[in-house]
Amino acid sequence: MSAAPPDVIDLLAGIEPASPLYDIRNQRAQARENAQKSYLALFEPEVPGDLTTVERFAVANFVAGLHRQPAVAEFYAAGLHRLAERRISDAIVTEISRGSTRGPYGRYPDGPLSVEDVAGPGYQVAPENQQVLGRKLIAALEHAHLLVFHPRDASPAALQTLLNAGWSTTGIVTLSQLISFLAFQIRVVAGLRTLSSASEAPVDVPRTAVFTGVLASGRV
Amino acid sequence: MTQTTLSYPGNREPVAFTQEELGWLPWLEPYPADQLTERHWAGLVDASRAKSPYFMLLARDPDILQARTKTDKDIFYNTSNGLPRAEREIAATAASRYNGCIFCASVHSRFASQYSKRKDDVQRLLDQGTDTDIDPRWNAIIAASVALTATPVAFGDAEIEALRAAGLDDLEIVDVINGAAFFNWANRLMLSLGEPTPPTKLA
Numbered sequence: 028m029s030a031a032p033p034d035v036i037d038l039l040a041g042i043e044p045a046s047p048l049y050d051i052r053n054q055r056a057q058a059r060e061n062a063q064k065s066y067l068a069l070f071e072p073e074v075p076g077d078l079t080t081v082e083r084f085a086v087a088n089f090v091a092g093l094h095r096q097p098a099v100a101e102f103y104a105a106g107l108h109r110l111a112e113r114r115i116s117d118a119i120v121t122e123i124s125r126g127s128t129r130g131p132y133g134r135y136p137d138g139p140l141s142v143e144d145v146a147g148p149g150y151q152v153a154p155e156n157q158q159v160l161g162r163k164l165i166a167a168l169e170h171a172h173l174l175v176f177h178p179r180d181a182s183p184a185a186l187q188t189l190l191n192a193g194w195s196t197t198g199i200v201t202l203s204q205l206i207s208f209l210a211f212q213i214r215v216v217a218g219l220r221t222l223s224s225a226s227e228a229p230v231d232v233p234r235t236a237v238f239t240g241v242l243a244s245g246r247v
Numbered sequence: 248m249t250q251t252t253l254s255y256p257g258n259r260e261p262v263a264f265t266q267e268e269l270g271w272l273p274w275l276e277p278y279p280a281d282q283l284t285e286r287h288w289a290g291l292v293d294a295s296r297a298k299s300p301y302f303m304l305l306a307r308d309p310d311i312l313q314a315r316t317k318t319d320k321d322i323f324y325n326t327s328n329g330l331p332r333a334e335r336e337i338a339a340t341a342a343s344r345y346n347g348c349i350f351c352a353s354v355h356s357r358f359a360s361q362y363s364k365r366k367d368d369v370q371r372l373l374d375q376g377t378d379t380d381i382d383p384r385w386n387a388i389i390a391a392s393v394a395l396t397a398t399p400v401a402f403g404d405a406e407i408e409a410l411r412a413a414g415l416d417d418l419e420i421v422d423v424i425n426g427a428a429f430f431n432w433a434n435r436l437m438l439s440l441g442e443p444t445p446p447t448k449l450a
Contacts, residue, residue: 046296048417055322057318057320058318058321058322058325058425061321064314067311069311076308093398126275129399131346131347133437137262140263140347142378175398178348178438179347181438181440183253183254186440187252190252194320196276197308199275201302201308201311203435203436204311207433208315210398210428212428213398214424214427214428214431215425217395218421218428221402221406221407222407
């Protein structure tokens, strides 16, 4: 085994040791350590689980591509490229561009929130990619698109589609965690990158410390 | 073994955002309680979570559940410094409101009210949505959480500037980022693996 892998969020957000954001992340040391452990549990699991490594990276490549965060998308694309045949990587590339849209959209249960229903596109894997991806990955990508862009449209029927495609109940739990974890990891990376580039001239902390207390008391 | 989804034809799903206590029913069979191993108990982190069908379903993959739970706890409960708990809960509520997770929003709006003592302001976020006008500080936290929740992410320099103008330092901004980002994880699991049930007192 190689040495401990680098912290993926630091790597993707471009956070160097001893930088201000590195120190701030260390003040949430458990969150940092367990975000990394989450990555390892999903992408380098100690117990193989119900997903192959290729399935894990193929779905991750797709999800990261749909979020259009270049550093993250390249990281998971490189992971899949290492593990899988070229034609699988190529299929994922075309599926990302076919699946790209904006979220969140979707429907609420019928009632007062129905006025907030937002229509959006459905997504199905292209016929020409179906053979190379196979029925389990086809179902996984279609479910990933639902979770990424319109999670409030989720339904038992969507899970039944996964079961019918050969996913086990436990496999669906792992798949759901993987997609949802990426929704978290990608946002932490995006947020930290933005903060890092905006951190050149931080505001004067002593002034805000007092003010923050007043504002937090809700008396404003 | 044939695996199928679970359904609840008698359930009346809540149709509005609320601070009341809702229940949740899984669409897949939770892990059998009588088969829990040490690894599963470690995944549950708190033994009391074995009573929750949500955590018992997630216990089917205990390693990711354990890491997820510990991430969650540090982001929200580590308040030795940084953003006050109430405002972390506002970030969680705003993300949940924007994604449309009625169950998650109910839990975290209740926490936001409990810690801020501003139940009416929290209710406005639920009733009017994330465009509501509460006060500059909460507005900035809500807007930043929403921008981070959009796909693709729309969080940029404008959100950082607004948070700083509202008095947040960089550690507090990281708490907003973590809180909103974490709920993009939680919302997707809650929305896609089961359905909420009406407030307990009406059930």
